Amino acid sequence: MSLLNQPVLVLNQNYEPLHVCNVRRAVVLVARGKAEVIDQLDRAAALLRTVTDEFAVPSVIRMVYFIRRPRPMVRLSRREVFARDRHTCQYCGAHKPDLTLDHVVPRARGGGHSWENLVSACRACNHRKAGRTPDEARMRLRTRPVRPNTTFAHIYLRHLERRPAWRPFFPGSEQLLAGGG
Numbered sequence: 001m002s003l004l005n006q007p008v009l010v011l012n013q014n015y016e017p018l019h020v021c022n023v024r025r026a027v028v029l030v031a032r033g034k035a036e037v038i039d040q041l042d043r044a045a046a047l048l049r050t051v052t053d054e055f056a057v058p059s060v061i062r063m064v065y066f067i068r069r070p071r072p073m074v075r076l077s078r079r080e081v082f083a084r085d086r087h088t089c090q091y092c093g094a095h096k097p098d099l100t101l102d103h104v105v106p107r108a109r110g111g112g113h114s115w116e117n118l119v120s121a122c123r124a125c126n127h128r129k130a131g132r133t134p135d136e137a138r139m140r141l142r143t144r145p146v147r148p149n150t151t152f153a154h155i156y157l158r159h160l161e162r163r164p165a166w167r168p169f170f171p172g173s174e175q176l177l178a179g180g181g
Contacts, residue, residue, distance in 0.1 A: 003048075007159060008058050009166050011038065013066040017152045017169060020159055023048075026058045035061040039165055059165060074150045076115060084148045085120035091129070091139050096122045104145065106131045115147035 008026035010018045021029075027048055029035040039060035048055045074080050078101055088095055090102075102121035105111030108131055119141065121129070129137040152170050160166055 003057060006041065006057070007163070009060045009156075009159070009163075009169065010035070011060065011062040011169060013063050015062065015169060017156060018063065018067060018069070020156065023057055026061050027055050029063075030055065030058065030061060033064065035063050038062050059163070060169065072150055072152075072155055074148050074155075076113070076118070080148070081115075081118050082120050084115075084145075085143075088120060088142075089122040089125050090119040090142050090145070091121055091125040091134075093142055094122050094125075098123050100126045102126050102129060104141065105133055109133070116145050119145050 004022060004024045006023045007020045008023055010021055010026070010029075012018050023041075026035070030037055031053070037056060037058045037060075039058070041057040041059050048057060081101060082099055087099065089099065099120045100123055102119050102125075103111045103113070104117050104119060107113065111117045125139065129139055134141055156166070156170065160170060
């Protein structure tokens with residue numbers, strides 16, 4: 001990956017993570033006075049030179065002004081449902097590699113495709129339940145499905161694994177990286 005395409009963490013004025021951009025965009029924000037460098041890349045020769053200026057390659061920048069935006073939400077996907085359910089069948093509790101998604105109230109019966117209606121299920125339990133509700137199939141859910149709480153550490157987890165210098169900006173990231181989240 002070229003130096004200009006390295007990821008840079010962008011923090012809001014209150015040090016809350018906003019997003020991840022590349023070095024090129026971060027240098028433009030710093031050069032225009034819209035952001036300040038909080039942390040630099042560790043490379044000794046990590047300098048960007050222009051005709052008139054020289055810039056240290058940023059790793060973390062902070063916006064000079066506050067940007068209002070809604071709190072980020074976890075997207076509804078197979079991977080996120082499995083993560084919420086800790087890769088465990090919600091009917092029998094098995095830890096199997098062939099998990100499927102199950103609609104608690106079947107879609108044919110008006111059940112929606114939402115966090116509150118989707119659970120992880122092993123193939124055997126999913127086939128046993130079939131197109132019925134858990135009560136009709138005499139199967140009990142181990143936990144009630146809910147929308148997961150979103151933390152910034154969860155959203156930026158893939159970056160935090162490769163960039164330990166960013167961890168101080170994400171409270172709770174150590175627990176998440178250790179597998180407890």
